[in-house]
Amino acid sequence: MKKKPLIQRDFPSIRSFTRFLDRIKEQYELEAKPKQSLQRRYYDTFDWRLYRNGYVFETNNVEPLTGQLRTLGGRGDQITTILKQEPDFARNFEQSKLREFLTKFLAARRLLCQAEARVNVELFEVMDSGGKVLLRMELEKFQRPDRMGRHRSILVNCRFNPLRGYHNVCSQLLDLIDADIGRTDINGDPLLVILSADKKLPGGYTSKFNLTFNPDMSIGQVLAQTLLFHIDVMVRNLPGIRDDLDAEFLHDLRIANRRSRTLVTQIKQVLPPVKEKYYREIFSWLSNATSEHRDLDVFLLDIPRHLAMLPVTMRNDLEPLRVALAEQRDRVHTRLVQLFDSEKFRGFASESRAYLTAGLRDHFQTATGSRPALVIANQVIWRVYQKMLKQGDLVSRSGDREALHELRKTAKKLRYLLETFRSLYPQQDIENVIMHCRKLQNILGQIVDFHVQQRYLQGLAGNAENAAAFPEATVACIRYLIDAYNQLEGEAYAKFAGRFAHFSEPGTREQFKALLRSVAEYAGAGNL
DSSP states (O other): OOEEEEEEEEEEOOHHHHHHHHHTTTEEEEEEOEEEEEEEEEETTOOOOHHHTEEEEEEESSSOOEEEEEEESEEEEEEEOOOOSSSOOGGSSSSHHHHHHHHHHHHHHHEEEEEEEEEEEOOOOOOOOOOEEEEEEEEEEEEEEOOOSOEEEEEEEEEEEOOTTOOHHHHHHHHHHHHHHHHSOOOOHHHHHHHHHHTOOTTTOOOOOOOOOHHHTTTHHHHHHHHHHHHHHHHHHHHHHHTTTOOHHHHHHHHHHHHHHHHHHTTTTOHHHHHHHHHHHHHHHHHHHHHHHHHHHHHHHHEEEHHHHSSSGGGGGGGHHHHHHHHHHHHHHHHHHHTTSSSSHHHHHHHHHHHHHHHHHHHHGOOOTTSBBHHHHHHHHHHHHHHHHHHHHHHHHHHHHOOOOOOHHHHHHHHHHHTTGGGGGGGHHHHHHHHHHHHHHHHHHHHHHHHHHHHHHHHHOOHHHHHHHHHHHHHHHHHHHHHHHHHHHHHHHHHHHHHHHHHHHHHHHHHHHHHHHHHHHHHHHOOO
């Protein structure tokens, strides 16, 4: 793996590059090397995690297969590495700084080919009068097929690789280019040029809710637009789920479904009764039907953590469990694909768009649907917040784990509602209360997740059929993990009291009141 600065310039045409070569020949010797044609591919996750953080990962199909991570726009360092296979998950890269870097951004997401182009490469060596090489240049002519299948040039780019001690020569030549062209960037990053040729928008998908609402909008309009957004997220993730590309496709679908379910259960009497009942049932059905698959995904993704929790002498004994759960997941995945191909789901996805688009215009033709969104938002957020305080007090007094699980679900609902209506409130005020929710949610998530892992493992160990199917050493691993998760749950629960005390203290309560009071006069929501 090599790390070095990346220096490149775009040219308006091949003719302008030829003029640049003529300028070089006035001062230096220039030698052209044999041309090479290659296929360059650009990789990112489905939700563009590298692009959003200012990075590009590209491969060249030469022998050996090489991959390069660089900054978007070609300003900064590049890391070049030899690949054993087409890039997919960060964990499959060889152990290196590049793998650590990719893991940070990709997590469990797979790299997918987002764009590709044929590139004709010409190598030039710039030398002094004595024949010493000072600089190497790689001319890249990017081509894409037109409607007739003929390859047309879409970009002329040159990469500069100065030898050690001769960066001044490179700087001098770059000044020549900039003076001749008049600016340093003609087309921008090659990735953006290729995506533009494909009419593809980088960063065009995100599961993050990012709609902005007008304070004058009705709650019916807000609900319709929000449900349209989440159902679109579900539909866009279906191909990735069917092809089983990575676990995040189903995860994004489930979050979009959960957010939608929160809206229709908490914002009542906006939809007509028949439709409200239909959406409650469909979102509940989807949640239940996808839960087993998600549980198996989480457990299998956590295998490295499970192995780290086990003594070294026991780690190999966990493999039979991993194999069995992977096989079970394959069976569950087949059923899940059938579910998404069912008439019930396809009817929901296709009919919802037309219905919700009409609701965006007519507020669903209900009395509540035409009321200002701020009125309903204030009322619903305050009601769920009050419920959360009561549940938290109960958990603090009783230590009841089931009550804590209910508290976590209510906390999620409150967070979803705050994020849905975020644009209706003063930015800093809403961010403050979301931060308090997030902190409490984090500790609740740890407690419940550790508890769920225990129950899942206990179900495996307590099942007579599993006990007979697994080697005794594997059952011992399962019981060891149960004890380890029990300890982690206890440690996390010990932090709950302090975290909830901060969430429910007078100062935090006043922040919630102030948030809703800040728009109460406009919304007519009354005193809080």
